[in-house]
Amino acid sequence: MDPSQRPDTTLRGAAIQAIERALAAATRSGSLPSPAEGDPPILVEVQRPAKPEHGDLATNLALKLARPYRRAPLEIARAVAAELSREAAANPSGTPIASVDVAPPGFINLRLSEDALDGVLAGILAEPAGWGRVAAAHPRRINVEFVSANPTGPLTIGNARGAFVGDVLCRVLEAGGHSVAREYYFNDSGAQIRNLGATVFAIRTGRPIPEDGYHGDYTQALAAELPESVLGEAAAPGADAPAIVGRWAAGAVRTGIEASLDHLGVHFDVWKSEGSLYTEGWVERAIERLRAGGHVYVEDGATWFRSTAYGDDKDRVILRSTGEPTYFASDIGYVTEKFSRGFEELIYIWGSDHHGTVARVRNAAEAMGYDREAVRMLLIAWVRFVLEGVEVSMSKRAGTFITLDQLLDEVGVDAARWFFASRGPTSGIDFDIELAKKQTSENPVYYVQYAHARIASILRRAGEAGLEPAASVGSAIGGPAEGLLARQIVRFPEVVEDATALEEAQGITAFATELATAFHAFYRDAKVIEPSEPDRSRARLALVAAAQHTLANALALLGISAPESM
RNA sequence: GUCCCCGUAGCUCAGUGGACAGAGCAACCGCCUUCUAAGCGGUAGGUCGAAGGUUCGAACCCUUCCGGGGACGCCA
Known part of the structure; x- marks a missing residue:
């Protein structure tokens, strides 16, 4: 993905942009060399460290740059980290990063600011329906069959x-x-x-x-x-x-x-x-299109598509010697019919027994002038x-x-x-x-649904006690229990981004499970409804409500219900 | 024979270039006078199929082999 096109909708995205700024600043000030002409553009990658003491986010940027820059990774990491710290101190509202660490062999570990976390949570509470929907860098019209x-x-x-x-x-x-x-x-x-x-x-x-x-x-x-x-x-x-x-x-x-x-x-x-x-004539027109491009020939009375010209191991029959079309003929017509409706990408979900037909359909699409990369088969x-x-x-x-x-x-x-x-x-x-x-x-789905139902129960009881969630969590986010839960919640759009890019759903179920775990731990450590502490109660209700919206939206992505009670 | 997918804890599966490999279930030990115990804490369990190679770094990339599944039609 072109970084300049990446919408800044996640904390991760904002952190990547901060790192890009820091790298540019370090280059400008001369503490890092300028990239040589023709070098591939530097792609900043950020990941979630496995261990909490390594911070909220980490980048391997310095490790990657060590070879082209011919510098020690730690040296590069320190230069970038210095710029990140400078920005965090000078303009805390302009960056999600609160603090930076450098760790051998050259990782740069970042900690997110409580303001940034709370800002995201406030956004969830203000507009829960849109939470977890992200803007695509290049939105496409996709047909999924x-x-x-x-x-x-x-x-x-x-x-x-x-x-x-x-x-x-x-x-x-x-x-x-x-x-x-x-x-x-x-x-x-x-x-x-x-x-x-x-x-x-x-x-x-x-x-x-x-x-x-x-x-x-x-x-x-x-x-x-x-x-x-x-x-x-x-x-x-x-x-x-x-x-x-x-x-x-x-x-x-x-x-x-x-x-x-x-x-x-x-x-x-x-x-x-x-x-x-x-x-509707789609098959006929598609065959004519192939014929006009010289991709078709007749042999043994049958009409063949020259699939080998695109790397297939044999040519494929479109029309049998009887004149009857094959299944492949329908496929070709269908490709043109789908593209004629304005789709930019065609996804086919096929059983793995169809893998032999993948190449010929993509080859025919290419021969008809379409981008073969826009024709994708997901084999199950x-x-x-x-x-x-x-x-x-x-x-x-x-x-x-x-x-x-x-x-x-x-x-x-x-x-x-x-x-x-x-x-x-x-x-x-x-x-x-x-x-x-x-x-x-014992399906894990109930574990996740249970977390949702537990929160619903808390919110009901809070209402009976006259307590409503605050508009944001505020300073309460600094609590250890609150911080851990908040850090899980805010990941949701990043998980959606990754699932979209990979065209896979496992990330969503894994995230939902981790979020449920984080909530259950919070439930154990922090009592939400405490009438003698109304401000803290309202702050915690806000956090818990944000968690509930996140669980509900994640389950909705999976087409799974989010029960109010179990 | 050629091509594709898979091989990770007892079981079902995540993780596909980063810092000591994870979850659920099963096993064992604890926790309900506390906002739902469909929950929480702890213990135990792995030569990531095997061997080479690339890399600062490999479960992940490359090669070969072994095991399982699938496809190789003028079927759909």
């Missing part, structure tokens, strides 16, 4: 991970200052749908289920619900029964899928059918579902699957969301359903 299961049956627990990961990613990107469209892509007219239609028709008319039909209970239910009018149309002489019944069944299944997603708290902005890419590792130690294979066709609705009835949305959000999307997971049910009550 996920779930995208075809309407051949209910969503299964196999679809759960993609649904949660995609939804949380969208929430994170929005909080990170981007604009997001959630999109669901499906095919309601292919061979699979014909099979579904044939299955439902067969059941309803008392014939055996076709060989490649669907055997789940839900097809029985669909057959029973099939309206007489559709049945009559399908049974008419010469009618294409699989297509007619399939069209109806796909619609009914989709309605059920939408209901399941609603239950999850996942709402899509766009439902896009594969068929519409053809009727498969969840291995285990029941009593034995893997459960999921098959809609065989009817051996557990639906998403069943999972949520057993485990609950909040616990399931936390489970998936706290794990890296590329890590394979063994999901033992019995274990998950058993462990539901």
Whole structure:
């Protein structure tokens, strides 16, 4: 990120800018050498030290500069630290830094000022809804496509991970200052749908289920619900029964899928059918575009995209020798269709079994003149579902699957969301359903929710005692218990920034857990409601209220409820 | 055979260039006359799959190997 473009919305960001000023000042005064022509720009990195005695923030700047400057790291660190201290003394309101230390082998350790911390807390109390939303240096319009299961049956627990990961990613990107469209892509007219239609028709008319039909209970239910009018149309002489019944069944299944997603708290902005890419001409135009660029050739009667020109290990068929388009053809059309709606970035959330198709889609995007970096695939590792130690294979066709609705009835949305959000999307997971049910009550999500509920209880009782939170914490922030909690609270937007940059949610769950821990420690050490000390009580209520807003907003980023009582 | 992901505490997983490697659960010992004990404090537990290499510094980057999963279609 270009530092000059970074919005100054976090204490960390403000500290980085202070360090940049100090470095420039040290260079100007001659205590540090000037960068040589052509040197890469100096990127100031700041991190949170593992040990509290190393301060609130630390930078490795001097270590990084030792080689290009040919100076001892400690010498550089002292020069920068001297400028930081000078500014902190001369203009305390212009910097978040209260004090500076230099530690071997060359770290510069910073301590944040109580005024800076309290200023952030006052901002939270003044405008809690916006807390944790940050401005992006370069806001983008992003299309996130996920779930995208075809309407051949209910969503299964196999679809759960993609649904949660995609939804949380969208929430994170929005909080990170981007604009997001959630999109669901499906095919309601292919061979699979014909099979579904044939299955439902067969059941309803008392014939055996076709060989490649669907055997789940839900097809029985669909057959029973099939309206007489559709049945009559399908049974008419010469009618294409699989297509007619399939069209109806796909619609009914989709309605059920939408209901399941609603239950999850996942709402899509766009439902896009594969068929519409053809009727609207997107596929045809995309192929023409590739052809015009010379990226297409015909061999063995099929039309191929020259994917090898972009590093793929083989070329890819767009149109079969029968003239029928491949799935890849739809992908290409869809890319142009999405970009035509003005998106600057396309994110696909795919199962890791799709990794083979990543290269060809990005290659085709590049060949059509788009930036391949704007087409990003997030591959999610498969969840291995285990029941009593034995893997459960999921098959809609065989009817051996557990639906998403069943999972949520057993485990609950909040616990399931936390489970998936706290794990890296590329890590394979063994999901033992019995274990998950058993462990539901010990899911860390309740630890975080409990902190929120405890604060709600304190605020209720304070109100009954006639105590309201102050507008800011003020000098009470100097207390040891208060300081530790405040330092956790103010990190929230930095966590959102990092999660946005990494396009991952684990940081949010980790932060929420640490914040809950900090609150529980505060609860132990500092009594909030003390009618004989009204000023201190009001200050502590302000701090606790800020913690509650932070917990609530962090949970909201994960799509998890923040209960007032438990 | 080629490509991708993973391998960290008994279990489930964080941490992906910085200062002695973390959390939750499980185990053990303590704490409710105190704003919610779904909580708090403490103890124990690790050759970060293995070996080389790069670096002032590696769980993290590179190479090789071992183990697990996935992909290599004119399927979707």
